[in-house]
């Protein structure tokens with residue numbers, strides 16, 4: 001997934017679409033797009049919104065610490081939670097540096113963004129947040145395929161991952177071009 | 182939680198129950214260690230110390246496990262931890278260490294209890310010169326030393342794993358701290374092992390203080406306190422000052438350092454110089470210090486990331 005921050009207007013359509021798509025319990029979120037501060041003084045005032053969700057790490061600490069293998073990589077490298085295996089020990093919550101996980105109030109199991117794998121991506125559709133995005137800030141595709149739109153987009157823009165110092169190797173790419181960090 | 186302005190409510194995934202569990206598992210390990218090492222190596226007969234340690238170990242670990250299960254998002258599915266194994270996860274390995282430890286401490290406590298019960302019976306019946314045939318309880322006494330010896334290993338493993346559980350979270354800058362900043366040597370397992378031995382020993386002595394000579398134990402306790410002071414000083418110097426700020430900073434200076442280490446050490450020295458018996462307050466404070474340490478480490482690691 002690519003998130004082009006300059007295009008995000010903070011409308012929360014993605015936040016709401018995700019709640020619809022995944023029946024996320026009241027007060028809980030798989031994704032949200034909060035404002036990143038409001039910095040500076042006139043005429044140099046800056047404000048941008050930054051979508052938060054699971055970063056789909058290639059070296060995911062949530063998977064390695066999980067005692068029951070409930071957190072796992074599926075065949076496409078997407079990090080998922082097997083609700084049936086999960087005991088709700090919250091070890092993965094302490095290990096995720098992006099605060100992407102929570103304990104689902106209804107199931108008692110760990111929950112997080114799935115890239116809408118079952119309901120959308122496995123059927124060739126885009127995740128709910130991506131297809132609803134009003135500003136066109138979200139792009140989804142296979143970054144390993146050099147011919148894909150996302151790969152070509154990344155070739156033209158400079159992207160970063162969040163908190164690279166933890167060595168988690170996220171696959172979600174953020175483009176900060178045009179926003180004042 | 183405000184979705185748009187991102188005002189987070191600073192939640193922690195692991196709270197009090199986990200802190201208390203880590204403390205109880207440490208006390209259980211330390212108490213078992215005190216009892217079993219006494220059984221195996223002490224020249225003096227110390228039945229009180231052995232009893233106290235064995236009983237404290239079994240009660241602490243069972244209460245601790247109860248809290249741990251209660252803290253799960255799905256308490257009734259705890260048994261899945263035994264079926265699905267991930268050898269790369271410290272928690273998964275810990276499940277087996279703690280299960281083994283719990284089983285051994287139940288067996289050991291039973292053996293100690295049946296020996297004590299038989300002792301009483303002999304005292305009561307000896308007046309009538311009736312010597313009963315050796316009962317089941319007496320026959321199994323032969324297992325005491327092997328159980329104690331195996332238990333030593335499992336107590337050490339239990340106390341140490343509580344540290345590895347946290348230090349293995351590589352994305353947590355505080356828990357993941359290495360000894361002298363060397364990442365390959367995690368710090369918390371060492372600190373928790375020393376603290377567990379000290380708190381477990383102190384708890385055992387509280388249970389055994391009447392009518393026994395505990396001089397050797399008091400000396401060991403002082404050595405452990407001094408070791409812990411050195412470790413805490415190393416920790417203080419090797420991580421960022423932010424970890425010692427706010428309410429957790431207060432807990433650190435008051436609970437961990439003052440009540441848990443400095444005051445009991447000074448009081449023990451005073452006790453030795455003036456020949457006063459200060460065992461109860463010293464041990465009480467050491468135990469409290471152990472609890473404060475677990476709270477401090479569990480919360481600080483999550484609050485400042």
Ligand code: SF4
Nearest residue numbers: 054055057060062096
């Ligand atoms: S962002 Fe968190 S939950 Fe998602 S894969 Fe990475 S560590 Fe796991």
Ligand code: SF4
Nearest residue numbers: 066086087089090092
């Ligand atoms: S809460 Fe569930 S998914 Fe997370 S580590 Fe525990 S068992 Fe694994």
Ligand code: SF4
Nearest residue numbers: 018031113115127129
């Ligand atoms: S991909 Fe699906 S589950 Fe993930 S944030 Fe978007 S809508 Fe939610």
